[in-house]
Amino acid sequence: MNPTINDDVEIIEEAEEEPKAKKLSKKALMKSFHTWYYGHLTCFSQEHMQTFGYLCAMLPLIEELYPNDEDKQAEAMETYTAFFNTEPQLGTVIVGMNAGLEESRANGNQEMDSETINGLRAGLMGPIAGIGDSLVVGTVIPILxxxxxxxxxxxxxxxxxxYIVAWNLFAYFGMRFLYVKGYEMGGKAVDFLIGAQGEALRDAISVLGGMVIGAVSATWVSVTTSLQLLNDEGEAFLVLQDKLDEVFPGMLTAIFIFACWWLMAKKGMSPIKVMLLLVVIAFLGVLVGFFDPGLSY
Amino acid sequence: MTISWFQAILLGLFASLSSMPGMGGSSIGNYTLGRPLVGGLVCGIILGDIASGILVGTAMQIVYIALVTPGGTVSADVRAVSYIGIPLAMVALSSYGLSADTTEGAALATSFGTMVGTLGTVLFYGTATLNLAWQHVGWRAVEERKFHRLYMVDMGLPWISHLLFSFIPTVIMCKLGANVVDAIKNYLPMDGIAMKTLFTVGSILPCVGIAILLKQIVRSYTDFVPFLFGFVFAAALGVNLVCATIIAAMFAMLFYQIKMNQLTTNAQPAADDFYDDDEEDI
Known part of the structure; x- marks a missing residue:
């Protein structure tokens, strides 16, 4: 998929062949992981987003790889002052992979300089954010x-x-798995996620997500109309809601969802504008008698 | 129902933990405590009415079932929805004498929560902007090579942002909001146009939440087919969500295997790439 990532895997493998190579301890890796797990967004700003979380996550690794060498530490830390933002759960794989890259640099790999590492990081932020948003926020969380x-x-x-138990187990162990795999497999872990096999998996999951969301909407969302036409005796001869349900149950709900999607996805309206538009529609609907929640004291 | 200072302070604390750049971290803070369903449980425990809390939380959860914040833009702030919106909606319901179990109750809760949530974006931008000051401290620390200060910058100092933009607003709004709710009730009768509109908006708003979610997974019009398939299962056949998930998983599995078959027959070299490794353990 991505030639730069593959090149990079070879570089790591070469470095690993050297004798007496520096190796990150499990303790440092786990400290780095836990720092990321908790702190990736705690100091969020529009300007730097996850940059500080990333710096903190790299710090335990850098301290272990360059003990008592302040210049080397500073040089490595300087690398991670570059902007970083992605979907944080899935993005853990990038941090794990980066641990491997930093280890390679500490072992004297000349090609693994700050520029290379930042190039890789920056190149992965976008794709991983796209997958993560649709997979984690768009599918797993709504299903749960x-x-x-x-x-x-x-x-x-x-x-x-x-939900508290299921989501937290999934998030903690899933992120831990991604971190370890990212470290062990380097670019291959990422290749899997953004490669052809990953794409098939992703498409399959969005089919799953789509169906579940459909079921969620039909179960939990209910838009109904109170519009009815009366004959001379005051009896209703047309109850619009019943007619619509004859076509298929919940049709009005589905129409509203589609309209909202269309406005946001095809017309580029922001969610807040769509919400305001719905307020207007609700107001007009109430005025003409299309909507009536049927309340009184 | 009233909210005491002590209860308001607890709510303020949870508001600081949840939210997008919350102090609970995104997994525990935003995605757990920030979800209105969980917020409903927490508010229910704090205010001493778990069932109402859960019912209000359930109603609001639909609207925010997929609160995606691509690139850090928010359409609503979960700390405001869950820890200002839910308590006030609970107060409003008890003041109107409505049960959250009814359609009307759910609609009132939804429009209340959404209103507060949308206003809450101010809190989000406030927190994020003040964090810039701490990040400035962070850059200084990197320059001076005092790297351990970064932990303080990332996980300690943002508490000050949350004190100002989560804790204090939540405490004040929960404390004063109850009076405002009463005032609204006196001025706006339930069968008037304003309340009818509010209730109607409450029942339509979840459509926006679902649509935001669909935006993540629908790329072409044909992608609506799985959505409608799931919809019809629940609406016409009355299949519940767990069963619908299992049926959906079956289809997803078939889909995956078809795709994988295509891969192995068409693109042999690309597929080989994944398995030619001999990696080592940590």
Whole structure:
């Protein structure tokens, strides 16, 4: 897929053949991972986003690789002052891979300079963010929430507890796995994610996600109209909601969802503008009697 | 229902932990405590009515089922939704004498939460902007090679941003909000146009949440087919979510295997790339 990543894997392998190579301890790797796991976004700003989380995650590694060598430490830290932002859960693989790159540099690999490392990091931020957003935020979380909502209907805390446990186990162990794989496999781990096999997996998961979201919408969202036409005796001869449901149940809900999607995806409207538009539509709908929640004291 | 100072302070603390650049970290803070369903449980425990909290949280969760923040732009702030919106919606419901279990109750909760959540984006930009000051301290630390200060910059100093933009606003709004809710109730009768609109908006808003999610996975119009397939399963056949997920997993598996077959027959060399390694353990 990406020639620069493949080249890089070879570089790591060459470095590993050298005798008495520096090796990161499991303790340092785990400290780095936990720092990333917790701190990747705690000091967020629009200007630097995850940069400080990244610096903190690299610090334990750099201290171990260059003990008592302040100049080398400073040089390495300087590398990671460059801007970084991606989807943080999946992006853990980049941090893990980077641990391997830094190890390679510490072992005297001349080609592994700051520029190379930053080039690789910058090149991966975008693709990983795209996959991560659709996979983690767009599929896994909605599925877990969808199941949890079902368990919590009627006000039971069970669903919320299920979500807390399931999501956190998934996030912690998933991120840990990605970090370790990123370190062990280097560019190959990333190749898997953005390569052809990864793409097939991703497409399959978005089919899964699409269907589950469909079921979530039909179960939890309900847009209904109160519009009806009355005959002379005041009896309704056309109840629009029933007619629409005859075509297929929940049709009005599906139409509204499609319209919102169309406005945002095809017309480039921001979610806030769409929400404001819905307020206007709701207001007009109430005025003409299309919507009526049917409330009174 | 009223909110005491002590309860408001607890809510303020949770608001600081959750949110996008929250002090709980994104996995525990934003994606766990920030989700309205979990927020509903927490608020329910704090305010002493777990069932109402969960019901209100459930209603709001639909709107924010996929709060994606691509490139750090937010359309709503979860700390405001979960720890200002939910408590105030609970107060509003009890003041209107509505149960969160009803469609009307859920609609009121939803429009309340969304309103607060949208206003809450101010808090998001406030926090992110103040963090710039701490990051400035961080750059100095890198220059002076006092690297350990970075931990303080990343995980300590942002608490000050949250004190100002999460804790204090939450405490004040939860404390004063209850009076405002009462005032709204006196001025806006439930069968008036304003309240009817509010309720209607509440029932339509979840469509935006779902649409934001669809934006992530739908690339062409044909990608709507799986969505509608799942929709029809639940709407017409009454299949519940766990069953729908299993059916969907079956289709996803078939899809994956078809794709993989295509890969192995068409692109032999590309597929080989993945397995030619002999890596070592840590």
């Amino acid at each position: 929430l969808g199941i949890a909502l079902g368990m919590s209907s009627g006000g039971s805390p069970l669903g919320a507890i299920f």
